[in-house]
Amino acid sequence: MKAAYLHIPFCEHICYYCDFNKVFLKGQPVDDYITALDREMKLTLEEAPAAELETIFVGGGTPTSLNERQLERFCDSINTNLPKAANLEFTFEANPGDLSKEKLQILRNAGVNRISLGVQTFNDELLTKIGRVHKAKDVYQTIDKIKSLGFENISIDLIYSLPTQTLGDFKASLSEAFSLELPHYSAYSLIIEPKTVFYNLLKKGKLPTPGEDLEARMYEVVMEEMEKHGLNQYEISNFAKPGYESRHNLTYWENEYYFGFGAGAHSYVNGYRRSNIGPLKKYIDSLNNGELPILDNHQVTLTEQMEEEMFLGLRKTSGVQISKFAQKYGRGPFEIFEKELNELLLKKWIEVSGDNIFLTKQGRLLGNEVFQMFLGVFD
Template sequence: MNLGLYIHIPFCKQKCLYCDFPSYSHLESLYESYIDALCREITGQGVLFSSYQVDTIYIGGGTPSVLPAALLLKVIGALNKSFTITSDAEISMEANPGTVNHDMLTALRSHGVNRISFGVQSFSDTLLQEVGRIHTGDDGIHAVRTAQQAGFSNVNIDLMYGLPVQTLKDFQKSLRLAYELAIPHISVYGLKVEEETPFANRLASGKLILPSEEEEEAMYDETVEYLTLSGYQRYEISNYALPGFSCRHNLKYWNYSSYLGIGAAAHSFINGERLANTRDVRTYLKRVNSGQSPVEVKEIPDEPVQMAEFCFLGLRTAAGISNDTFYRFFGKSLQQMFGKPLASLEAKGLICMENQSVKLTPLGMKYGNSVFQAFLP
């Protein structure tokens, strides 16, 4: 059986002003002990999952590249020792353009990492400062070129729209630069102001000036038009790839496949069960080092919830959801379970039915959230 592995590195040099991910700054003193505990958890899970074939690994965060290369290689060594990894496995790592160099990228590439994902967000220095990123536009360009020189042909960058003071022109510039850098995978996200972030406080006190809804929509439309006309396939709502460069690991999340998360705050989905490790780094260390499980939340969603998850995750992809796969998972047909919402969404032009599959239309991609709500029990 195949399995995806997610490895969480919960450290960042500095918190970005919009970020609510489980990542912490100024914990340099814990880097080594965290990697030791992580390797311990990897070893333990390797025994439990010895019958699985790992075909994707995603080292994310946080910012994995804040760690010295030697610690990252230690993690890769532990993974190789503990799991059966297929020879064609996709092994991705997230990196911040401000924390990589040629030696680190060459070492990672030669130790099997074959996909690198940079949190570039924008190539404008002004915008990067506005959102509290530690890197500059030139760092972004330099990081991509250095990765390409180090032998990475599979490179992703994340870009954001809807940032404070961002104009359509700024955004177009970043998209064009990404294309000119011959990056085969581009993820594009709109800024969401999450609760309890510095941006949420600024918004509440009227100090965060965001683009208008119309401006934001123009940036969204520009993304879809520019990238698809440039040869990228929009294989998921926010993800665009040249043929052959879709992220196989992330597809597991949307296709309802099993994945095992290792590290503080890591989530797993194994045979219908959802698990989450503790988010707190010190609690994680304590538990793993004393031989206890770091799992804090364990639940098996009931069937209506599983069906809804299956639908709204699968509908995020261009391939959509197929009747056959739904039936294989649940022993019931899509029509039987969701006939009414499907008919209503189709009448509104948000979904279409094609060859026994249901897919979002371009309008449905734009207003995905209202589609997904229709499946909730």
Template sequence: MGTETKKISLYIHVPFCKAKCYYCDFNSFAGMSGRIAPYFKALLGEIELYGERLKGYGIKTIFIGGGTPSFVDAEYISAVAESCRKHFDLLEDAEITIEANPGTLSFEKLAAYRSMGINRLSMGLQACQDDILKSIGRIHKYQEFVENFQQARRAGFSNINVDLIFGLPNQTLEDWKETLDKVAGLEPEHISCYSLSIEEDTVFGDRLKAGELKPADDELDRRMYHMAKDMLTSYGYGHYEISNFAKSGFECLHNLTYWKAEEYAGLGAGAHSYLDSVRFNNVYSVEDYIDCISRGTLPVEDEHPLDAEEKMSEFMMLGFRLIGGISITEFMQRFGSDVYALFGNKIKMLENKGLIEVIGDCIKLTDSGLDLANQVFMEFI
């Protein structure tokens, strides 16, 4: 019998945007249209370089993220999809996701994505009130999102995620309820709800420093989170990760790779990888990235090999993000060690604080642990 193909995930970064949202601290840039063609030429070069390195691996998921991948012409995305099929062993049932923003989509673009084999669409909406959308730097109105969503259905997408953010400046509980109701009413297969975090080097970060922005208070933020959990589960979505809800069978396989501390390769400027027990990332600058690839070298910087202890800590920290928690058996199978022998004291302490519970084979966050998840993660850093 032949050895089973090792399965990994692939992340592909498209750093271009029409405009930068006020909360965004991703490696993305507006006003760089002139660099799109050379960037994609480099990206195809990197895919080719990785073709050798990933021989013997089966690709189980591809996630084309950004930036705004839907901002660039569909031909660029098509060339990437084609190159991935040529250089990698893409599994037949691979989940292939593209991130897209209203205001950069058309029926033609969506139909093109479907015809190139992309089978999952992740749409950024954030809120359904036009005044809130404008106040966070979004380039579209709610109605545009609805039209694009319906076009995606017509184009044949039967697996759509919608991204939402709560705790936005001046967003009320009523606004958030309206957003959840409207989005769930459209029946996407997956909904992600993130609490706004204000990062340095963003428009919101600058406004916070200047005293021009008042973040949502913790109590309102938590009420919004609980509202999302209650409403979305009542609409038939399973809560399977701290911020993520899915109809049965539509959990995001790509993100599960991260949460289960499995291997993935990241391609493009600033993309992160975890391969052969090493975490590393590509250079962030678009120019440096293009330059590296043009010289025929992988644009890698900041390599960090993980030792056994770090791997186990990461497995715990990431696994606690999942509502089902960590499997004691799986820990044993993966590391050949008993989770209690290593982390028994921490598990006991967090249990006593009411932040985690042990149910059968699973160690997971309690309801109050979900609210104070960072306290749990800190124990395993």
């Protein structure tokens, strides 16, 4: 076990595209939730003891929506319960504008060494349209604060293919992002998920999205500009200077085990993919009763493991290592997925070089179609 994810579901506002497990902060049992998280960590580690964790990632929701006392208590709970390696990567997600120096100092004192900031765009009008409450100026002020407290490993998220967004506007946002000179950037295309404000608007025909062709061009621009600025594309949507790749997210893409703590969190532990109860009261009640808040516990079959190894591994630009796959499963990927891989080679969506199978540039543009080919192969 290398990694742990902890979920803080509280938000001071709800973004129109977000489908994560989250609730408005006001009036919520935040202290009870932190207590329940503490219990979940204890019970889980009793059930599945782990060696030192190499990565801890706190996401949400908005983890930094906790007040200073709650944040300090939560960080103490993490440090008390989770065994940590000396070279730990410890990430906290945050939003521009809601990070005080006091909160940052609490994170710094707790050993947090990586901050991931949800920026999305530098266009103030677009920020309002997608339900964000920060402005572009807040990004610069927040980054200055983060750097002033000694944090060097900083990442920002950008979203493209937003409603009414033009290519020129997106290029301007990229330019603003590069002016920050950060070691890591993530850039995702907008995905409209059910149970979101955007989904309801789309169904009513009231969401003017740029369309597939412009979305593909925006992704090409992302890849071109990141390369120009010395940022290596190590995964479909992630770019970093050498040594600043997200080790936590690589755990997922390399199909390795990880803990997931919190309401609605997911785990992959000892061959089982587990999801937690989502509603806060039910999650807290379960732990108050001394029970783990498990909603579903699925034993991953050998065929499912192999399928996941392919579609997760191909997200990385280094791709799937043939010898590692064979060592794990007793047979190489071409023995198991001969038809699928040969079809992808013929379409020039993948390439084989040495010991690696990886997506071509065209394959990256059509990533979801590639990954779909490895789902349900053995059904």
